[in-house]
Amino acid sequence: xxxxxxxxxxxxxxxxxxxxxxxxxxxxxxxxxxxxxxxxxxxxxxxxxxxxxxxxxxxxxxxxxxxxxxxxxxxxxxxxxxxxxxxxxxxxxxxxxxxxxxxxxxxxxxxxxxxxxxxxxxxxxxxxxxxxxxxxxxxxxxxxxxxxxxxxxxxxxxxxxxxxxxxxxxxxxxxxxxxxxxxxxxxxxxxxxxxxxxxxxxxxxxxxxxxxxxxxxxxxxxxxxxxxxxxxxxxxxxxxxxxxxxxxxxxxxxxxxxxxxxxxxxxxxxxxxxxxxxxxxxxxxxxxxxxxxxxxxxxxxxxxxxxxxxxxxxxxxxxxxxxxxxxxxxxxxxxxxxxxxxxxxx
Amino acid sequence: xxxxxxxxxxxxxxxxxxxxxxxxxxxxxxxxxxxxxxxxxxxxxxxxxxxxxxxxxxxxxxxxxxxxxxxxxxxxxxxxxxxxxxxxxxxxxxxxxxxxxxxxxxxxxxxxxxxxxxxxxxxxxxxxxxxxxxxxxxxxxxxxxxxxxxxxxxxxxxxxxxxxxxxxxxxxxxxxxxxxxxxxxxxxxxxxxxxxxxxxxxxxxxxxxxxxxxxxxxxxxxxxxxxxxxxxxxxxxxxxxxxxxxxxxxxxxxxxxxxxxxxxxxxxxxxxxxxxxxxxxxxxxxxxxxxxxxxxxxxxxxxxxxxxxxxxxxxxxxxxx
Numbered sequence: 001x002x003x004x005x006x007x008x009x010x011x012x013x014x015x016x017x018x019x020x021x022x023x024x025x026x027x028x029x030x031x032x033x034x035x036x037x038x039x040x041x042x043x044x045x046x047x048x049x050x051x052x053x054x055x056x057x058x059x060x061x062x063x064x065x066x067x068x069x070x071x072x073x074x075x076x077x078x079x080x081x082x083x084x085x086x087x088x089x090x091x092x093x094x095x096x097x098x099x100x101x102x103x104x105x106x107x108x109x110x111x112x113x114x115x116x117x118x119x120x121x122x123x124x125x126x127x128x129x130x131x132x133x134x135x136x137x138x139x140x141x142x143x144x145x146x147x148x149x150x151x152x153x154x155x156x157x158x159x160x161x162x163x164x165x166x167x168x169x170x171x172x173x174x175x176x177x178x179x180x181x182x183x184x185x186x187x188x189x190x191x192x193x194x195x196x197x198x199x200x201x202x203x204x205x206x207x208x209x210x211x212x213x214x215x216x217x218x219x220x221x222x223x224x225x226x227x228x229x230x231x232x233x234x235x236x237x238x239x240x241x242x243x244x245x246x247x248x249x250x251x252x253x254x255x256x257x258x259x260x261x262x263x264x265x266x267x268x269x270x271x272x273x274x275x276x277x278x279x280x281x282x283x284x285x286x287x288x289x290x291x292x293x294x295x296x297x298x299x300x301x302x303x304x305x306x307x308x309x310x311x312x313x314x315x316x317x318x319x320x321x322x323x324x325x326x327x328x329x330x331x332x333x334x335x336x337x338x339x340x341x342x343x344x345x346x
Numbered sequence: 347x348x349x350x351x352x353x354x355x356x357x358x359x360x361x362x363x364x365x366x367x368x369x370x371x372x373x374x375x376x377x378x379x380x381x382x383x384x385x386x387x388x389x390x391x392x393x394x395x396x397x398x399x400x401x402x403x404x405x406x407x408x409x410x411x412x413x414x415x416x417x418x419x420x421x422x423x424x425x426x427x428x429x430x431x432x433x434x435x436x437x438x439x440x441x442x443x444x445x446x447x448x449x450x451x452x453x454x455x456x457x458x459x460x461x462x463x464x465x466x467x468x469x470x471x472x473x474x475x476x477x478x479x480x481x482x483x484x485x486x487x488x489x490x491x492x493x494x495x496x497x498x499x500x501x502x503x504x505x506x507x508x509x510x511x512x513x514x515x516x517x518x519x520x521x522x523x524x525x526x527x528x529x530x531x532x533x534x535x536x537x538x539x540x541x542x543x544x545x546x547x548x549x550x551x552x553x554x555x556x557x558x559x560x561x562x563x564x565x566x567x568x569x570x571x572x573x574x575x576x577x578x579x580x581x582x583x584x585x586x587x588x589x590x591x592x593x594x595x596x597x598x599x600x601x602x603x604x605x606x607x608x609x610x611x612x613x614x615x616x617x618x619x620x621x622x623x624x625x626x627x628x629x630x631x632x633x634x635x636x637x638x639x640x641x642x643x644x645x646x647x648x649x650x651x652x653x654x655x656x657x658x659x660x661x662x663x664x665x666x667x
Contacts, residue, residue, distance in 0.1 A: 086457035089484070096383075162456055163564040214613065214621065217382060218352035218448045273383035274411060274480075276454040 002108040005064040005125055011072075016232035016286065022061055023291045024345060027052050027264050029224040031343050033304040035313075041211060044220035044268045052266060055105030056220065057098060058283060059153060064125050066153050066175070066234065073174040073235050074150075079182040080237075081146050083158070083170035090158045090170060091145030092135060093272035094279050098148045123151055145170055154266075154283035157181075161213055161278060165189055175234040175284045177227045177263060178318065183238070197312045215271045215278055222268040227317045228326075229263045232286050251322035256329040257290035260322065262302070289326075293333050295345035300337070303330035354381065354390075358442045359416060368469065368501045369435055370408075373417045373446060381414040386477030387453035387541075387569070390417065391615060393445045396433045401601075403430040403573075404615050406472040406543075407449060408502075410479035417446070420501060422469040428576055428596045450613050453543065453569035455480070460537030462488040465525065465552055467544020471501055473569060474543065478510060491525050493517040493544070527552065531559050543569045572617045572636045574598035577657045584608060584667045585627050599653035608667055610653065617655035624651055624665050631660010 008015040018026065047053025052060070073080055083091055099121055103112040111122040120131045128151065132139040140147045149156050149172035158170035165188045173181035184192045189209050196205075215221060229236055230247035251259055266283040293299035306319070307327045314320055340346055360372035375381055384407055394401040405419035421434045438444070453473050455462060462481060464474050474490055481488045490513060494500040497518055506514045517523040531540070540561060542552040549568045556566045576596050583590045584603065593602040600622055603610055613619040617637030626649050635645045637652035644650045651658075651665070 084458075089457060093383075160457070161454065214619075216352070216448060216450060216613070217384075273449070274385050275457065276385045276388075276451045 003059065003061055003063070003106070003125075006061045008062070008065045010065070010069045010232055010234040014231050014233075016062070016065070018287055018291050019061060020294075021050075023287065023294055025051055026287050026292070027224060027266055027285055028262075028292075028295075028298050028343050028345070029226040029264050030301055030305050031341065033301055033339055034308050035305045036310070041208070041221050041223045041269075044222035044270075052283075052285065055101065056268070057101035057105065057152070057281070058266070059102060059106050059109070063153055067126060067151060069234050070150060070172075070174045077239060080174045081149070081172045082181060082185050083143060083145050084186065087145070087158055087160065087170035087275070087277070088137065088143065090160070090272050090275035090277040090279070091143055093274050093277065094156065094158060095144040095148040096134075097270060097272070097279065098152045102152065126151060145172060152281075154281045157280040157282070158272075159189075159212075159278045159280060161276060164213065166209065166212060166278060168192055174237075176237055176282075177229070177265070177284075178236055178238055178241075180238045195316075197316050198310070212269055212278060215269050217271040217273055220268055220270040222266060225265040225267060227263050228319055229261045229286065230259050230322070232261055232288065234284060234286075248318065248321045251325050253325055253329060256322075256326055257293070258288060260289045260326055261286045262289075262292055289329070293330075296333070297339050297346045299330060299333040300335070301339045303327065303334040304339075306330065352448045354446050354448060356381075356417070356444055356446055358438055358440050358444060361438060361440055364420060364501055365499055367499060368420050368422050370418055370420045371434065371438060373419075373444065374415065376443060381417055382448055383414055384411050384449035384476075385451050386411055386455055386480035387473045388449035388451040388476070389453075389473075389614070390419070390449055391447040391613075392419070392434075394430060394433050394438075396429070396437070399601075399605075401428075401430045401433065402612075402615055403434075406453075406476070406569075408472040408475035410483070411476055412479065412483050420469065420472050422501075424573070427573055428598075430573075450619075452614055452619055453541070453567060455541075456539045456565070456567070458537075459539035459565075460487065461535055461539070462486060463530075463534055463538050463540050464488060464490040465540070465542040465544070465548070466490065466492045467542075467548040468494060468499075469501065470542075470544030470548075470569075471503075471506075472543075474541070475502060475506075477541070478506070482510065488513060490514045491517065491530065493519065493523075493525060493548070495519045527555050528559065531556055531561065539565045539567065541567045541569075546570055546572070569618070570616075570638060572638070572655045574600075574615075574655045575634075575636055575657065577634065578659060580631075580658050580660070580663065582658070583662070583664045585664055586667055593657070599651070599656065599658075603653055603667060610667060612654060615654045617652050620652075622652060622654050624653055624667055625649060626651055627664040627666050629658070629660065629663045631658055631663065633658055 010016055052058045099112045102110040109124050113120045117134045119134050122129045155173045155175050157168055159166040160169045167188050168184050171181045193205050233244050236244045264285045268281050270279050355376045356373040357376050359374045362370040364370050389404045389406045391402050391404050407417055409418040421431050423435050424431045466474050503516055542549050549570050579595050580593050587608050589606050591602050591606045593599050611621045613621045620639045634657040636655040639652055
């Protein structure tokens with residue numbers, strides 16, 4: 001069998017869609033009718049079949065299109081991928097992790113064979129068949145991090161751990177929600193979280209850092225984060241604000257269902273074995289309102305969450321301009337009945 | 347034990363006496379697969395089933411991180427300790443099946459360093475065996491200064507000199523050879539990171555001199571796993587679990603808590619990682635803090651204790667566990 005990869009775009013004509021099966025597997029991030037920050041971190045273990053957690057690194061029907069979009073972003077702006085010189089070893093760690101996990105989860109699409117340091121990597125969806133020497137950068141067309149993250153969905157931040165802190169010293173970031181690797185590179189955990197409102201007062205970052213610096217090899221962790229994006233754009237970077245920022249003024253009662261997308265990030269955290277760094281894959285999932293409301297529970301609950309969101313959070317997430325239009329549209333799908341516990345659709 | 351790291355089922359593949367005090371142990375996976383990759387400076391926690399008690403001791407991995415067919419550790423026999431090293435020396439033979447933890451690294455190389463200056467004392471050489479192998483494999487710049495009591499107790503000194511020649515400098519106590527520390531620290535190129543592993547006195551000496559000579563603290567790395575010290579038995583009330591336990595003279599507080607069926611988190615069991623930090627609810631008596639985790643202020647406050655290495659003398663102690 002295997003995955004049927006969609007032909008679609010995340011820009012210009014925006015042909016991105018989720019198939020009905022993919023709507024049901026969408027990682028809906030709200031398990032109750034309201035939302036506030038929490039250190040919602042849990043062990044990253046394999047979840048139910050058919051969910052985005054069926055494998056620890058998820059590959060889905062958008063894989064090929066997302067990798068094509070990433071290549072376009074990088075062609076325009078190579079600074080979306082950066083690695084400080086001391087992070088090359090961590091890049092090899094990440095290459096091994098992603099090749100292993102993709103080959104394990106999707107053997108019909110990816111194959112990794114190793115003969116000592118001689119490795120062969122076959123990526124059928126992208127038509128790649130490369131043999132290289134593990135640890136020898138000259139045997140790959142890009143550095144190890146760039147090579148593998150041009151073939152893996154989601155953004156990747158590689159963090160160096162030293163002096164009791166985490167430092168964002170490498171990354172491939174092309175599908176971000178309004179932040180920039182080029183701005184954050186070299187910053188520590190507190191520095192790159194400085195713009196986030198409310199959470200500092202709650203001591204969330206101190207607890208989160210303590211947790212993250214203790215992540216152990218063989219025991220990854222995960223959390224969900226969310227925001228909203230107008231049109232199915234993967235690249236909503238500060239560098240391209242002039243392209244996507246004005247979209248927020250285009251939401252009307254007629255086009256809400258098609259234009260407004262819930263954007264969910266499945267963030268996972270892994271200790272890397274050779275470098276002792278931590279990699280932080282941020283996998284982005286998009287779903288338009290018309291698709292989301294095919295699940296009545298999600299429609300009711302999202303209405304209540306967005307309606308009651310604290311003002312600072314709505315501003316931080318950039319919803320202010322279209323929130324009334326969205327809430328009004330969603331309210332028609334909320335009959336006031338209770339929502340069932342848990343994240344999944346009924 | 348749900349709260350430590352992931353476990354590995356291993357078999358002892360070789361036991362090699364190194365000198366009068368030190369024995370090396372080799373482990374392979376029982377299923378024949380490769381062991382997890384690790385980084386220089388990492389340790390594993392070895393579970394020792396000694397009759398009806400289980401000891402958990404951390405030991406640095408000393409093999410090359412480039413070869414994970416087997417893990418090797420070196421254990422220095424301590425005749426007056428609590429018995430973990432004696433158990434390893436007396437009872438662990440090739441073929442024995444054991445359980446060890448995944449590697450954990452609390453003594454990681456700073457890969458930004460232009461040069462790695464390493465200072466080892468005695469059995470403190472073990473993490474440097476792996477770190478030097480890692481650096482040598484990637485062309486890293488390092489220099490190792492190793493002090494030992496006598497040439498015959500210079501564990502792996504011959505191996506290191508053979509491998510790295512003049513990058514290794516030996517100092518023998520019985521010949522009154524001593525590291526000229528101030529000179530060494532004040533003549534390093536900019537961008538050097540300093541690593542020290544050995545007895546507590548040596549670590550304190552090196553850290554103090556480095557600070558006095560203006561080394562930024564983030565360039566000074568040290569590892570000292572304090573073995574839990576024996577002492578007088580004492581009683582502890584665990585408020586959350588509602589249990590009262592007795593800590594035996596040869597037992598650590600952490601081991602006593604575990605024996606009572608409570609599973610506190612831990613990683614190093616040597617007073618450095620901070621995982622088992624526990625709030626003190628009330629006490630009437632004196633703490634014997636042996637850890638390197640809590641600040642002096644924490645020690646004085648009487649509000650926190652590291653149960654892996656610290657003890658108590660007095661009338662009553664209530665912990666939030």
